[in-house]
Amino acid sequence: MNCGRFVQRATTLSRSFASKQQQTLRATNTKLNTSSSQLNIKVASVSSIKCNNMPKFTPININISTPNLLNSSNNNSLLVVAKRNILSNPLGLLEIAVSASSVKQFGGVEQLIIGQIAKPVPKKNELLVRVKAFAINRADILQRLGKYPPPAGESEILGLEMSGVVESVDSEHSGKFKVGDKVYALVGGGAYGQFCTVDASNALHVPDHLNFEKAAAIPEAWLTAYQAMYLVGNYKRGNTVMVHAAASGVGTALIQLAKEAGAPIIIGTAGSDEKTKIIKELGCTNTINYKNTPSFATEVESITSKRGVDNVFDYVGANYWNDNMKSLALDGTMVIQGTLSGPVVKENAIIGTILQKRLTIRGSTLRSRSTEYKADLIDRFDQHCTNLFANGTLKPIIDRVFNVDEIQEAHKFMEGNHNIGKIVVRGFDD
Ligand SMILES: NC(=O)c1ccc[n+]([C@@H]2O[C@H](COP(=O)([O-])OP(=O)(O)OC[C@H]3O[C@@H](n4cnc5c(N)ncnc54)[C@H](OP(=O)(O)O)[C@@H]3O)[C@@H](O)[C@H]2O)c1
CATH class of the missing domain: 3.90.180.10 (Medium-chain alcohol dehydrogenases, catalytic domain)
Structure with a gap:
């Protein structure tokens, strides 16, 4: 059964409420004209139905008109996800997990379900x-x-x-x-x-x-890595680098970009020997299994003969802050693009080093960038890298x-x- 069909004409929904905040909608097939609706169907119009006192799993039919959907200014929205058990549902019912008041109601992998949604309508360009x-x-x-x-x-x-x-x-x-x-x-x-x-x-x-x-x-991994090196990280040919979470999607791209750029030292940190083996094959000159190492800064000191590295690409954040400060070379640059261990350094954060070593510390995201910024990044990446993918x-x-x-x-x-x-x-x- 093809469970991924989108409902291109609207839908009649019957719903049940787990709580005021988190609701489950059951959508029974497709009557409503939503030909011009978007994926992010707003549920504000639905909330006008008196529903808070509904007993659990009482189905009600709700007709949602396209204008209501489009005019809603409420942030409530459907996240279409879903469970595999709908695949075998003979009635063709589908479930849509809904956060009617806050996306904070979302949760574990069980929230990922497969459902039917309006076919997205392309805008200009x-x-x-x-x-x-x-x-x-x-x-x-x-x-x-x-x-x-x-x-x-x-x-x-x-x-x-x-x-x-x-x-x-x-x-x-x-x-x-x-x-x-x-x-x-x-x-x-x-x-x-x-x-x-x-x-x-x-x-x-x-x-x-x-x-x-x-x-x-x-796209996401390589453009994030490319952005980190060339648009945000002041990378200059010949710089020495350290890549954290080096076996990640982004890390495996960064290692290869650093190697291609001629970095004489590429230190990769990762959490298992299997990972350190592969990142070495990808181009790391030195690897650190951080789970076996009390301080990666001590390793970096030894690898670089106390000079430190010119560029740190960090995705781990809080737990690595102090060791990153110790590991950077004079005039070094650190790009922070993730905080996997948390965004707050709990105690004794070293900041004097930023002055003493004249460090540059920059953060960046990709998703929130403008379409124009992304277009420019993609263009640069295409010109620099497409042939390099072709030749291996x-x-x-x-x-x-x-x-x-x-x-x-x-x-x-x-x-x-x-x-x-x-x-x-x-x-x-x-
Ligand atoms: N700013 C942006 O624009 C942007 C864009 C894309 C991705 N990112 C960020 O880039 C990072 C990598 O993303 P991805 O999708 O490539 O990740 P991924 O493939 O899921 O890999 C992440 C790896 O990080 C390591 N890790 C997780 N928690 C850790 C911790 N507390 N301390 C140390 N290492 C930890 C784990 O490997 P180990 O076994 O080695 O610990 C994990 O496999 C993420 O932080 C992500 O949010 C940022």
Whole structure:
């Protein structure tokens, strides 16, 4: 059974309430005209129904009209996710997990369900793409947990990177793309859908040397790494570097970019010997299994003969702050793009070193950047790296490819810190 069909004409919903904040909607098929609605269907119109006193699991029918959906200014929205048990539901019911008041109600992998949603409608400059593969990111887990709401205007559906086939184009503004083209793209959300809208300037053609799975593994990790090195991190050819969480999707990209850029020392930190072995094969000159090492700063001191490294690329945050300060060389730069161990240094944070070593410390995100910024980044990356992927200098590292109905397992795998490189998921049609 194809469980990924989107409801393209609206829907009659029957609903039950677990609490005021968290609700489960049961959608029974498709009557309502939502031909112009977006993925992030607003539920404010639904909330006008007196529902708070409803006994659990009392179904009611709610007709939602398109104008109501579109006019809602309420932040409440549907996150379409869902359970596999709907796949075998003979009535074709589907469940949609809803946070009616706050995304904080989202939670564990059990919240990931497969449901039906309105087909996304491309805006000006956008392509509609049938998704063939998408990749998982830490941001998806945070979003699922309710800790990382999508930026305003972006799809509520999870997913930041995908590859697929162009279904329709904005004929005036779709640039170099036409229907049927294979593309891969960075998106602000929506990549977990059967279809995804993509700004044409944030997409690239899938070259012959990449299949859909490899292409889907590139945008978020590699553009984050490229941004860190060249746009944010002041990387200069010949600089020495240290990459934390080096076996991650982003880390495996950074190591390769640093090697390609001629970095004479590339130190990678990771949490197992299996990971340190692979990051060495990818280009690390030195590796540190941080679980066996009381202080990576001591190791860095020894590796660099007390000089320190010019660039630190950090994703771990709080726990690494002091050792990072000790590990940076004079005039060194640290880019912080993640805080996996937390955002607050609990005690004795060293800051004098910032002055003494004249350090530059910069943070960056990618998702919240403007479409224009991303287009420029993608253009630079394309010019610098596409040929390097073609000749094998660079390669997307994929740990595992899941089917879409294994989405819960895919998230668990990442949350367990098991992956080396990227986790990719095949689209609904594959
Ligand atoms: N700012 C941006 O624009 C941006 C964009 C994309 C990603 N990111 C960030 O980049 C980082 C990597 O993302 P990803 O999707 O590539 O991740 P990933 O593939 O899931 O890898 C993350 C790895 O980090 C390590 N880790 C987790 N918690 C840790 C801790 N407390 N201390 C030390 N190491 C820890 C684990 O490996 P070990 O076994 O080695 O511990 C884990 O496998 C994340 O922080 C993510 O949020 C930022």
